[in-house]
Amino acid sequence: MEMANNGPHLERRKAVSSIGMIILLVSFAMLFASLLLGYTVFRLTNEVWPPMGMEMVPITLPFLSTLVIAASSVAYMNFEKAYSAGESKLTSRKVSYFMTLFLGLAFMAVQFELWAQMADIGLYVSAGIFPSLLYTLTWVHAAHIVMAILALLLLLPSVFKEHSDTKIIWILNIGKFWHFLGVIWLIMFVVIFAF
Amino acid sequence: MAFFEQHIHEEPKTFLSKYIFSYDHKVIGKQFLWYGIFFLGVGGIMALMIRWTLAFPGEAFPLIGGLLFPTTNGVIPPDTYAMLFTMHGTIMIFYAITPILIGAFGNYLIPLQIGARDMVFPLLNMLSFWIAFVSAAILFISLFIPLGAAAGGWTSYPTLSTLIGSPGAGQTLWALALFLLGISSTMGAVNYITTIIVLRAPGMGYFDMPLSVWGLGLTAILNAIFLPVLGAGLLLLIFDRVFGTTFFLAGAAATSGTGDPILFQHVFWIFGHPEVYILILPAWGIVSDLLSFFSRKPAFGAKATALSMTSITILSTLVYGHHMYTTQMSPLLTQTFMTLTMTISIPSAIFFTNWLGTLWKGSIKFPTPMVFSLGVVFVFGLGGLTGLYLATVTTDLYLHDTYFVVGHFHYTMAASVLLGGYAAIYFWMPKMFGKMLNETLGHIHFWLTFLGLNGVFMGMMIVGYGGMHRRIYNPFVYEFLEKLIPINTFVTWSAIVMGLAQIFFVYNFVYTIFFKKEKAEANPWGVGTLEWTIPSPAPVYNFKEIPVVKCGPHEFGNPALTGDRDFQYQTEEIPAT
Numbered sequence A: 001m002e003m004a005n006n007g008p009h010l011e012r013r014k015a016v017s018s019i020g021m022i023i024l025l026v027s028f029a030m031l032f033a034s035l036l037l038g039y040t041v042f043r044l045t046n047e048v049w050p051p052m053g054m055e056m057v058p059i060t061l062p063f064l065s066t067l068v069i070a071a072s073s074v075a076y077m078n079f080e081k082a083y084s085a086g087e088s089k090l091t092s093r094k095v096s097y098f099m100t101l102f103l104g105l106a107f108m109a110v111q112f113e114l115w116a117q118m119a120d121i122g123l124y125v126s127a128g129i130f131p132s133l134l135y136t137l138t139w140v141h142a143a144h145i146v147m148a149i150l151a152l153l154l155l156l157p158s159v160f161k162e163h164s165d166t167k168i169i170w171i172l173n174i175g176k177f178w179h180f181l182g183v184i185w186l187i188m189f190v191v192i193f194a195f
Numbered sequence B: 001m002a003f004f005e006q007h008i009h010e011e012p013k014t015f016l017s018k019y020i021f022s023y024d025h026k027v028i029g030k031q032f033l034w035y036g037i038f039f040l041g042v043g044g045i046m047a048l049m050i051r052w053t054l055a056f057p058g059e060a061f062p063l064i065g066g067l068l069f070p071t072t073n074g075v076i077p078p079d080t081y082a083m084l085f086t087m088h089g090t091i092m093i094f095y096a097i098t099p100i101l102i103g104a105f106g107n108y109l110i111p112l113q114i115g116a117r118d119m120v121f122p123l124l125n126m127l128s129f130w131i132a133f134v135s136a137a138i139l140f141i142s143l144f145i146p147l148g149a150a151a152g153g154w155t156s157y158p159t160l161s162t163l164i165g166s167p168g169a170g171q172t173l174w175a176l177a178l179f180l181l182g183i184s185s186t187m188g189a190v191n192y193i194t195t196i197i198v199l200r201a202p203g204m205g206y207f208d209m210p211l212s213v214w215g216l217g218l219t220a221i222l223n224a225i226f227l228p229v230l231g232a233g234l235l236l237l238i239f240d241r242v243f244g245t246t247f248f249l250a251g252a253a254a255t256s257g258t259g260d261p262i263l264f265q266h267v268f269w270i271f272g273h274p275e276v277y278i279l280i281l282p283a284w285g286i287v288s289d290l291l292s293f294f295s296r297k298p299a300f301g302a303k304a305t306a307l308s309m310t311s312i313t314i315l316s317t318l319v320y321g322h323h324m325y326t327t328q329m330s331p332l333l334t335q336t337f338m339t340l341t342m343t344i345s346i347p348s349a350i351f352f353t354n355w356l357g358t359l360w361k362g363s364i365k366f367p368t369p370m371v372f373s374l375g376v377v378f379v380f381g382l383g384g385l386t387g388l389y390l391a392t393v394t395t396d397l398y399l400h401d402t403y404f405v406v407g408h409f410h411y412t413m414a415a416s417v418l419l420g421g422y423a424a425i426y427f428w429m430p431k432m433f434g435k436m437l438n439e440t441l442g443h444i445h446f447w448l449t450f451l452g453l454n455g456v457f458m459g460m461m462i463v464g465y466g467g468m469h470r471r472i473y474n475p476f477v478y479e480f481l482e483k484l485i486p487i488n489t490f491v492t493w494s495a496i497v498m499g500l501a502q503i504f505f506v507y508n509f510v511y512t513i514f515f516k517k518e519k520a521e522a523n524p525w526g527v528g529t530l531e532w533t534i535p536s537p538a539p540v541y542n543f544k545e546i547p548v549v550k551c552g553p554h555e556f557g558n559p560a561l562t563g564d565r566d567f568q569y570q571t572e573e574i575p576a577t
């Protein structure tokens, strides 16, 4: 169902799918909000945090994750711009796409490093409420990142093909998801690791 | 205002694309209808087994008992009893009522009543059904595994639902099934909301939508926001069971650093209270419309009804604590939740009065959909009023976890929502399947169901008020409950009547769809909403031309009408007087 390139029509299709995507993101946000609410409840009702004499995770790796995911969002924004600009920005389109993909994978790598480090300092998933919460939040977030990376891979063919209006809708929506996960990570970073 | 015009669907050719993996909202709606009716039957048989045990403990369940429980000669054993009430609740709420009201009628009505050719994301719609199907399969399989299905109640409170309370895999599968179902319903919700926003026919403002669409839309909003909350709770529960976390397990006297079973109750009811409105809102909308259609009068205060449904939707997010008065909440909190709950009475009273206002001086006709709607008015009145006693902290401390609560929520869900669902089935049958259900059988179905359900649920409230606890296996071993034995037996006989009454429906439904020859007219009820402007059954593409809406959904008896009809299609202009 390829649409002819008629301006107002495309704008409307964009609006329609943005509405759908935003409602979907509200749902995703509620999932993370509930988990963070649980975290906050435990955090506030425990006098000492982390409880049970546990160690806090060093902030280095989470901080690195934050930088990586922020950079990936910027890369994706460049990709969106380059794609909309059409054939004239073909190189920049490819570069920014693979940059995003690379940074997404790098984020996952840092997460695995983080989980290894947590295990090293005795924070196992079943060791108590504190590590359980940490693992749950990071796992659920990482699962969504994996979905986002898969979605990104769906776009791979269109990086090399010529510009298409239906694809731009996909690109914008996957972008919303990608940036959303960045924002969620930022909140998690502030709530869990920074304080 | 439609954002764009959808293409005309091509007629699918193969069996698979026509009936199984169809993108057509009407087919998906019917799939959900069959799915819901099937589980209504399964859940209903479970209910009869529960009731049998409560009235005749130690006696074999008739007919199929020996087959199902060979080790006990047909008597339902206590652990199976716990599985039965758990699965009964889960199946009825999530796999019977929800698919019928939201899955079937949400899908069927939204596009037709707003003048669209399909949902805005048909693929998402199809996936939503098939994920629900997988979810149901998982739940169903869990009935047959070693140690059996989940048995911690439909609310699955820890520690009953953790490995300590239920070591079998059944509880894990239960959580998994509900998680999947949540994904499916969220996908549906995204579709419904977007469709209502972007695909309304030209000229159709929000207040020109039938109230059914209002109810379904508000439900979808609650679904999109609160199902993920349940999802989070289920994830944590699954983690507790699979990865050995302790979110919901308090260690030795809850030393700091361990989990908290009450946390699950909070998460569950933050979702759970909106969920009960998720179920009732579509029924309210449908009944509001039908009352007007069969009183041949405009819906009284339709705008106020829509707005009070909206404010109930908003308020319903703030009252969940009334399920947890006995969890040692601070009195400040219980009183706050009590006040907020009572506030819901205001909008409820408004639309209830509007219902009565619609009937007032109407020229009321009594075909089956209307008697079911009137039934809803009656039973919802009772259900809502009993809610007030539960919402009051002082009375709830006594009534909590008794059969009074069971009576209350059966009046609201098993009575109001179920009757609303039946009203919808009888009413939209000609549009869905092109044939009318038999009226006589319909009336018999209604009266037997209605008598039966009042016997059951009124009886439940009485035994609950008398102090009978819910979820007990054999009430007769308690001396203080001995006087309630006759009422329990009466409740069980009423339940059997209600169960048998459904045979009239199933026969009527199946006969009409597969064997009845006589076709229905395009508009057998004389109603002006958009789905009645097209042939029965609705063609694949719904509307050949996208209609242009010129008036509201309830234009009856308008003196400005010129023709010999007493109603007006939404596509017709009301002549200025």
Ligand code: HEM
Binding pocket: B155, B276, B277, B279, B280, B322, B323, B341, B342, B344, B348, B383, B384, B385, B386, B387, B388, B389, B390, B391, B392, B396, B399, B400, B401, B405, B408, B409, B412, B413, B417
């Ligand atoms: C109209 C005003 C209503 C009020 C004031 C109200 C109030 C309450 C209260 C306070 C409880 C908790 C009782 C307890 O556990 O001690 C309760 C339970 C319940 N209500 Fe309502 N309710 C209302 C309407 C509804 C509606 C419309 C539905 C569903 C369609 C519903 C479904 C339920 C369910 C399912 C439960 C019990 C769940 C359980 O514990 O298993 N209620 N209600």
Ligand SMILES: [Cu+2]
Binding pocket: B272, B273, B276, B319, B320, B322, B323
């Ligand atoms: Cu409630």
